[in-house]
Amino acid sequence: MPSNPVPPPRKILHVDMDAFYASVEQRDDPALRGQPVVVAWRGARSVVCAASYEARKFGVRSAMPAVRAERLCPQAVFVPPDFLRYKAVSRQVREIFARHTELIEPLSLDEAYLDVTASGLPTATETAEAIRAAIFEETRLTASAGVAPNKFLAKIASDWRKPDGIFVIRPHQVAAFLEPLPVGRLPGVGKVMEAKLAELDITRVADLRACGLPALEQRFGRWGRRLHELSLGIDDSPVRSERPTLQISSEDTFEHDLPLEELEPHIRRLAEKTWAGYMLEQGRREQGRIARTVVLKLKTADFRLLTRSLTPGTPPASLRDLGDIACELRTRVELPASTRYRLVGVGLAGFIDADRHIAQSDLFPTP
Template sequence: MGIRIGTDTVTRFAVPTAQRKILHVDMDAFYASVEQRDDPSLRGKPVVVAWRGARSVVCAASYEARTFGVRSAMPAIRAERLCPQAIFVPPDFGRYKTVSRQVRDIFSRHTDLIEPLSLDEAYLDVTSTKTGLPSATATAEAIRAAIREETQLTASAGVAPNKFLAKIASDWRKPDGLFVIRPHQVEAFLAPLKVGKLPGVGKVMEARLTEMDVHTVADLRALGQPLLEQRFGQWGRRLHELSMGIDDHPVSPDRLTLQVSSEDTFEKDLTLDQLEPHIRRLAEKTWAGHQREALGGRIARTVVLKLKTSDFQTLTRSLTPSIRPRSAEELADLACALRERVQRAEAELYRLVGVGLSGFVELDSFSAQGDLFEGEDD
């Protein structure tokens, strides 16, 4: 079973460069670290940032909690079973956002090309910087030092010629680490990695590649682009590019979220009637993503249900209700109801389901108008 959580975005500004120097900076166990910083009694203890309850999910876990297998997006009740001694702390997103702004201010001293991915991580294009530091590595070191001094928190960073490599690198020496992949090292660095390290290769795709005796990036590269395209179409071409370390996507400093979504591909195809528990679980994850976006002052109005049939046909149904969903449960109810608009045979099987929120508007303007939108659907 593979789960993907993501946001679709539109880029409003991008600066292409011939040879980029990209940083990916990722705060270490951010929410939990803020809690431990602000409450010394929590330091060195397994901290889980989440509300208790069967319907709650983990927002973050300290490294002490992670040793027990606790991870973000995990149901809180499972985290409690894995680590009975965990200290549960309800999230305080306002406080996390304040710290995130401090970190963003540090980034902006070095470059204006900053692409935030969430409150705790961002890409930076430091091909040219404001500080005149001699290298991207020196810039990463300066940023990490400033974060430590000004926030009393730690961050890990990756330095590479492109975004996807920088993101892999930032995870290489976590926590509180720095890893550099230089252009001439790219192919050798990637070769021994498991194919699951490549962006977009989830558990289901990894299993399909394993069936082809592809386990590492070197194995994938050896198949060649023609065979990969024959098997996987355009995605096969992208897989080949990634195996070669090619990623031309620029850092996009001004982007708007179009949709927050979560998807689940099943090990065994299911009927429409069997999807409800999966829809409700994905609604929790999507709602958590929406709440992070709401911290930036934007909320979604439209509920989206995505389905993929056993023969790979993709279906989507959406609804813009007169009153927008106010909770994960309301989102789940609406997404489940959208199944009624799927005019297919009852015996039809589905291999994937997704729950999304789209139609983002500014919270201030929405509040001024109130819930006056008439219901829409398509």
């Protein structure tokens, strides 16, 4: 009997746009080039969405409070985010990915995994270079790429020669590459786990590997087995092609807490952003998907999170419908009138395929 053929080693790319939002702003406004650009709204509660490499030299990072970024870099140029523009560029980049493989797993607007095992080009490295060249030619933006036998190694590699770089980890290089890395570079090892491992004198991947599977399992259970696998460079998780959208939403944190009756203009403003994202989602697919449920999200001044939702008989068909339903959902909030709110969000959920919605409408017509 012939033996089962051994599948070829996987060839995984992680492609990550460089300082994406800030780079788009610098591309579109020549006056911003070479300047420390911070993409964020100003305000005590705003956070940094992105920072150019010029701003990063001063310690400015994504998710940092905007007021801290301003202290670190007083000369920074603050630019409010324009997510519709960023999504449009992201679609261009995804179209480039699709020329090389159907196996694309987006992680966000600016990064994705690609399985190019069956790519038409001779090597994964050549595929990555072709993708990066096309991105620059068609968007005038740069991207960095990691090439490796699996997802977690590819993601680490893409950060190795940023910006505008590529780093390749070949199968026979995995063990030597991982050994000197701090354990915090492994996926799922955050500050808390890093501290727990440090208590065991485990600070590098080589220490983790030397600890052995039995000791790690005894201390951390199933997670211990996963740590052992990662220390050996084992990650069999597949690249999952883009999954159907489950929800599209926009939210905002206020500079000052507001009562419920003052939220309408903010709800309608966020409804505009959500509706724009919904239109993009419908246009991106050959057969659109219909959102049936409107969601209102609220967070009180004392951080209590509330959600209210409604699935009307007829799905919202316009921005006005979305805004009206979201505002009406405030009547379902049963907290005292004195309650103040620090955050509001508007979302669309309950997605189904358009053809399925049409079939249901034919079976159960609206009276």
